[in-house]
Amino acid sequence: MIVLDASVVIAFLDPNDAHHDAAQAVIVDELGKSAESVSVFGLHPLTIAEILVGGVRNGRAHQMLADLRSVGIVPIPSPSDEPLLLAELRTTTGLKMPDCCVLVVALAQSAPLATFDFRLARAARALGLRVLPEAPGRL
Numbered sequence: 768m769i770v771l772d773a774s775v776v777i778a779f780l781d782p783n784d785a786h787h788d789a790a791q792a793v794i795v796d797e798l799g800k801s802a803e804s805v806s807v808f809g810l811h812p813l814t815i816a817e818i819l820v821g822g823v824r825n826g827r828a829h830q831m832l833a834d835l836r837s838v839g840i841v842p843i844p845s846p847s848d849e850p851l852l853l854a855e856l857r858t859t860t861g862l863k864m865p866d867c868c869v870l871v872v873a874l875a876q877s878a879p880l881a882t883f884d885f886r887l888a889r890a891a892r893a894l895g896l897r898v899l900p901e902a903p904g905r906l
Contacts (some may be wrong), residue, residue, distance in 0.1 A: 770873040772882035773817045786883045809843040811868035860890040
């Protein structure tokens with residue numbers, strides 16, 4: 768499983784996004800590694816809500832949610848101590864709460880994190896997480 772930040776999913780869904788090709792590479796590459804039709808991408812429910820805001824605005828939210836599910840994107844249930852974990856991450860990293868939500872999922876799943884957000888990537892690496900894309904200069 769790979770945990771995706773909203774920046775990766777939004778770029779994947781928008782062919783005009785500057786990071787579209789890189790997002791597509793991360794998602795298509797991981798789908799190619801998956802031998803079964805399983806959920807290979809985990810997101811915090813708040814991250815999914817962030818992604819769907821644009822869809823709600825233009826009347827495509829239900830289709831967007833179906834599109835997310837079709838490529839194996841699923842919400843990850845929150846750990847019981849999530850409020851404390853979020854407060855600790857917010858305090859220690861200085862990141863905004865939505866980014867802390869992404870980190871909680873990646874840490875709870877011991878999973879790599881895909882993001883185009885430099886600050887989030889730096890915090891994830893400091894916490895020992897693998898960050899995608901790995902190519903230098905991408906972030």
